[in-house]
Amino acid sequence: xxxxxxxxATLVQPVGSPLSLECTVEGTSNPNLYWYRQAAGRGxxxxxxxxxxxxxxxxxxxxxxxSRPQDRQFILSSKKLLLSDSGFYLCAWSEISGSKTxxxxxxxxxxxL
Amino acid sequence: xxDVEQSLFLSVREGDSSVINCTYTDSSSTYLYxxxxxPGAGLQLLxxxxxxxxxxxxxxxxxxxNKKDKHLSLRIADTQTGDSAIYFCAESPTGGGNKLTFGTGxxxxxxx
Numbered sequence: 001x002x003x004x005x006x007x008x009a010t011l012v013q014p015v016g017s018p019l020s021l022e023c024t025v026e027g028t029s030n031p032n033l034y035w036y037r038q039a040a041g042r043g044x045x046x047x048x049x050x051x052x053x054x055x056x057x058x059x060x061x062x063x064x065x066x067s068r069p070q071d072r073q074f075i076l077s078s079k080k081l082l083l084s085d086s087g088f089y090l091c092a093w094s095e096i097s098g099s100k101t102x103x104x105x106x107x108x109x110x111x112x113l
Numbered sequence: 114x115x116d117v118e119q120s121l122f123l124s125v126r127e128g129d130s131s132v133i134n135c136t137y138t139d140s141s142s143t144y145l146y147x148x149x150x151x152p153g154a155g156l157q158l159l160x161x162x163x164x165x166x167x168x169x170x171x172x173x174x175x176x177x178x179n180k181k182d183k184h185l186s187l188r189i190a191d192t193q194t195g196d197s198a199i200y201f202c203a204e205s206p207t208g209g210g211n212k213l214t215f216g217t218g219x220x221x222x223x224x225x
Contacts, residue, residue, distance in 0.1 A: 104155035
């Protein structure tokens, strides 16, 4: 069966520091991968998605970036965090064809102080 | 508009039925989904319905789809305190590739 992992689970970082969040998927090959941010207001904002290694589409301009160095690894990064980057970051995967169902990881809570 | 809309809050008594409503935007969406999010956790897929269906039932969950009105609902029978969570509907819009468009979420509170 497929599983999706995210780490760290919680992170507290000072403004201006770098960021690296990692997401890995097991039990499937060539998945679509997604990064979402969920702010305190609860809605989900799609940040990036990837259909293959090295292929990243950005949905919202911001100071975050994403990379996919391996088939089942998706990384969210920033060179300098802003206060507004605080939130709950969710990674998800889906099959490349079929029902488009997305399966979510447990999330990383980021607090920028 | 382009938003998938849901009411923000719903409060029910334990044992009653809950009905969570959603209005989506793309009448050509192939699949429509319901996800559940418990506090501090990721989204858990509850169920999905294919667009050529009007209803889908899975134990205590019943999904109704009205394509004409672009309205989706989730009914939870015999609501329990463990059902307290945020519920998101999502559509798979045509031309969106594999992206989903999520609603704003409905917070369900189950009271004793």
